[in-house]
Amino acid sequence: MKVLKNVGLIIGSIISFLIIWNMASNALYKRAVSTTITKIEKLQSKEAAEETRKRIESGDPSSQPNSLPSPLLVWKTAGLLLDDAHKVMKKKQDFYKKMEKTNAKLKQAGKESITYTGRPSFLDQTITSLKNIFWGVLLAISIAIPVGILMGLSKRFKTSINWFVQIFKPISPVVWFLLVQMIVNTIMTDPDSDNAFVITFISVGLCAMWATLVNTSVGVSSVDESYLNVSKVLRLGIGKKIFKVVLPASIPLIFTGLRITVSVAWMVLIAVEWLSQSPGLGGFVREEFQNGSSSSNAKIMVAMFVIGIIGVILDKLMASVQGLVSFENKSQSPSPLSIMRNMFISKKAA
């Protein structure tokens, strides 16, 4: 009963959101139309203005002013983008089918096979973004967790490095991007290398790693004294102490940091892709922004929702992984992953 009630609440709020959005887009559309017409009237003539009004009212898509698109238009554009993605995928498949023999020959001769270089679809852009964030987060983890452990274990190391963390933590992604670009473009001068990708994932990683770094260091330095006493009595070596006691004990805090890292990485990624001219959702948004065609605004809105939804999915995924590896059984509602795990275990037992 409570679940139904909650679902009802959510649906209600979605509907009111759509209504407000629709009203706002109508109002803005009207304003944009009247602005356009008065402008033409001022600059040209009354006749030209009248003609424009007629053209706009006839619904000709190429003459519509750019304003906030309505929910319906965004929905339709999403469908168009999906169709386009299917088309591009088909083209790609056809291309590879056609090149199958040639590529096989090239491979035998030890040469690189020919790859499809056509226009990427919206779906391809999304996948590229996911790839970018994956490498970015991986970089963040591989720096933040070891350094965080060291900072948590050694007060001396923490004192010596803390200024660096404090200063670099609040730096904006834009500045990180510029810094990384300076370095990467100096090192990677080969025209074939994918500089945009490298710059993107490194900037994202460096920008997003701080939450994990700080949380790991706090987690490691605040491990329950009684666990450390156990490790002392058992005379565990440093490796065993870290991997059997300290790390498992600090996993809840590390994962809280990782969740923040992933959501920051996703937020930053779009901006960095935009700046670095890298393909991906950020690149898609930039292209549409610069394109400025009548459908651009709707496409940007579609990208916005996709970005938001993927952000939510990533966060839920991290939460599930956290639930799996953490020893604290605090969360009352079972995560999807834990349900899957329970199913697996019960099957095994049966």
Next chain:
Amino acid sequence: MAIEEKTLTNLSPERSINTRFTKPDVNRRLEDKKEILVIDQLKKVYPTAKGDYVVLDNLKLSVKQSEFISIIGHSGCGKSTLLTMIAGLNSISGGQISVDNEVVHGAGPDRAVVFQSPSLLPWLSTLDNVMLGVKQVFPHATKKQKLEICKYYLDKVGLGNDFNKKANTLSQGMQQRVGIARAFALKPKVLLLDEPFGMLDSLTRGELQDVLLEVWNKEQITAVMITHDVDESIFLADRVIMMTSGPYAKIGDELVIPFDRPRKRKEILDHPAYYDYRGYLMDFLNH
């Protein structure tokens, strides 16, 4: 686990007052045993803003092989400090502690500790909690031998069916059983118990005292137990050490408990001398 109708902690106090009795002076079981734990001139100082705070001063104590002693005293008298110093988890300000003629430096598995809070690693199973120590102490044993040791002790403490349960899913009492198994599985020279049953309700406490004694009867490991439960100290120990209140705490008195082993709770409670011992200890604590 059979629970006695009357647990030791629920005795009526008026039965325990009788100050005219002669202290027993020898425990025949221990006559030919050598001294294994020797504490000499032990001192513990905590520096504070107002100057040094001396917790323990000039404390002397020696414990014989396979002797079970319990240390009682008011809370804050420094008995836990003493135990953590023997364990090597707390630095020594003066004097020395030696186990088996070797001066103690730092903690080690030869002085296994059963902590007040069970201190299990909650992300490991009961078996893995015991195994972690067994692997350290018997690095050359085969996997099967190590597993047998773990299972033997877990079985002994009544967890024979719960090898794979995660430690954080167990109740406090069950966790402390694992704590006992873990300590015994290390085959320590001295077993240190830091108010191991202090956090449990009296029924569970009685159960665990029986479990502890049962395992201990087999191994007869030298044991030092901190407690503030007078009945527990009589039931378990060969000798009860009474500490004076701090600062400058030291050993105020000691009482040999010459009951035979293995001990049965009912026999101990029915023993005519039991209430004399109890009264003697209460008398010390009340002055």
